Amino acid sequence: MTVLIKNITDLITCENLSRKPKHGKDQSDIGLIKNGFILYNDDKILHKGRMLELKHFLKQNKIKIKNEIDAKNNVVMPGFIDTHTHFVFAGSRSDEYEMRIKGLTYEQITAKGGGIKATVKSVRDISKEKLIEITLKRLKKFVTYGTTTIEGKSGYGLDLKNEMKILEVIKFFKDNNPYNLDIFSTFLGAHSFPEGRNKNEYIEEICEQMIPEITKRRLATFIDVFCEKNYFSTKDTDRILKVGKKYGLIPKLHTDQFNSIGGIEIALKNKAISVDHLEVVKLSDIKLLANANYNIIATLLPGVSYFLNINYPPARKLIENNVPIALATDFNPGSCMTENMQIIMSLASIKMRMTIEEIITAVTINAAYAINFQNSAGSIEKGKQADLLIFDTPSYKDIVYNFGVNQIKTVIKKGKIIYKN
Ligand code: NIG
Numbered sequence: 001m002t003v004l005i006k007n008i009t010d011l012i013t014c015e016n017l018s019r020k021p022k023h024g025k026d027q028s029d030i031g032l033i034k035n036g037f038i039l040y041n042d043d044k045i046l047h048k049g050r051m052l053e054l055k056h057f058l059k060q061n062k063i064k065i066k067n068e069i070d071a072k073n074n075v076v077m078p079g080f081i082d083t084h085t086h087f088v089f090a091g092s093r094s095d096e097y098e099m100r101i102k103g104l105t106y107e108q109i110t111a112k113g114g115g116i117k118a119t120v121k122s123v124r125d126i127s128k129e130k131l132i133e134i135t136l137k138r139l140k141k142f143v144t145y146g147t148t149t150i151e152g153k154s155g156y157g158l159d160l161k162n163e164m165k166i167l168e169v170i171k172f173f174k175d176n177n178p179y180n181l182d183i184f185s186t187f188l189g190a191h192s193f194p195e196g197r198n199k200n201e202y203i204e205e206i207c208e209q210m211i212p213e214i215t216k217r218r219l220a221t222f223i224d225v226f227c228e229k230n231y232f233s234t235k236d237t238d239r240i241l242k243v244g245k246k247y248g249l250i251p252k253l254h255t256d257q258f259n260s261i262g263g264i265e266i267a268l269k270n271k272a273i274s275v276d277h278l279e280v281v282k283l284s285d286i287k288l289l290a291n292a293n294y295n296i297i298a299t300l301l302p303g304v305s306y307f308l309n310i311n312y313p314p315a316r317k318l319i320e321n322n323v324p325i326a327l328a329t330d331f332n333p334g335s336c337m338t339e340n341m342q343i344i345m346s347l348a349s350i351k352m353r354m355t356i357e358e359i360i361t362a363v364t365i366n367a368a369y370a371i372n373f374q375n376s377a378g379s380i381e382k383g384k385q386a387d388l389l390i391f392d393t394p395s396y397k398d399i400v401y402n403f404g405v406n407q408i409k410t411v412i413k414k415g416k417i418i419y420k421n
């Protein structure tokens with residue numbers, strides 16, 4: 001069934017002719033078509049072009065349109081790809097939020113027994129069924145704000161049973177969710193250390209029991225570690241990523257959030273697909289990323305800087321050094337409680353001085369590369385999924401300029417309308 005979307009003022013294709021993540025000046029290339037249209041067949045893009053060429057194209061290719069959507073002179077772009085979230089968790093940490101407002105830091109709250117540990121307790125106390133119920137509501141919020149592909153991590157279980165519970169919830173939605181979202185899962189057993197356990201013993205358990213069992217059950221695609229002072233050292237990180245790789249998981253890394261302890265080097269050594277956070281990354285590590293002999297994405301999470309009131313990652317320095325950037329929410333109860341990618345885009349602009357075009361690339365095609373999904377999504381190109389957002393505005397610049405309100409009119413996932421405003 002062929003569907004036409006017509007009268008698109010700004011058709012942002014994010015076309016990726018180089019077939020590589022966009023870096024440096026290319027990060028600004030959004031493949032803009034003025035006065036455009038899109039044709040898709042069932043769930044896949046068939047063609048895109050200018051309205052002027054539409055009639056001729058339909059005639060020449062003998063295409064009969066079954067359904068028409070009039071964008072009414074508004075913007076259309078690829079669906080947002082949120083590649084770093086912790087969307088499966090239970091409980092609320094609004095009490096900690098209040099403590100932080102009064103002046104305590106994230107690290108001080110953790111030292112008082114709050115932080116990740118508090119959420120671990122809530123997750124251990126809840127059934128899988130209840131966790132599914134809570135998670136479904138969250139997925140709906142992500143969709144409402146334009147996310148059509150999402151990654152989610154474990155890391156609030158910190159034992160085999162509860163890490164698997166989280167990953168099974170992700171798997172449940174991966175196999176079947178009412179929005180048809182593409183969902184990717186990451187094993188983050190090395191998010192923190194469980195209460196009352198010897199650190200080395202826990203690392204041993206991650207490597208010897210958790211990774212083998214989780215991979216046997218095909219519960220994760222990626223492996224991640226919180227490489228940070230008082231959490232997992234570079235040596236621990238190296239070991240865990242290596243074992244993960246041996247079992248077929250693809251490394252990612254939480255690194256350089258509060259302290260720069262050498263995580264970038266370990267990520268590169270293990271061919272991590274992305275390095276995430278980078279609030280305090282050093283210039284020498286940026287150079288290492290720039291000189292990597294494969295594509296590695298720097299996934300920046302400005303929502304965390306806002307929510308914890310800490311440094312913003314040096315986006316301009318990364319772009320100047322040709323490191324491709326993606327942006328994600330890092331949605332989680334402790335350091336960034338928002339499902340809204342549009343807010344992240346606003347922060348990236350004001351606080352990291354990324355241009356509107358660089359930001360658009362960072363939430364679409366570059367994000368797709370951060371989860372190895374670039375052949376299916378992230379741009380409006382023939383053969384890719386019809387994952388599309390129709391905005392309620394004629395200029396793509398308004399997506400970032402007009403902040404704090406939801407500007408989405410329609411969300412289309414694999415050719416189906418999953419949200420209408
Ligand atoms: O990505 N940095 C570590 N992990 C999360 C925070 C988790 C939490 O506080 O619950 C993050 O920011």
Ligand code: FE
Pocket residue numbers: 084085086254330332
């Ligand atoms: Fe995170």
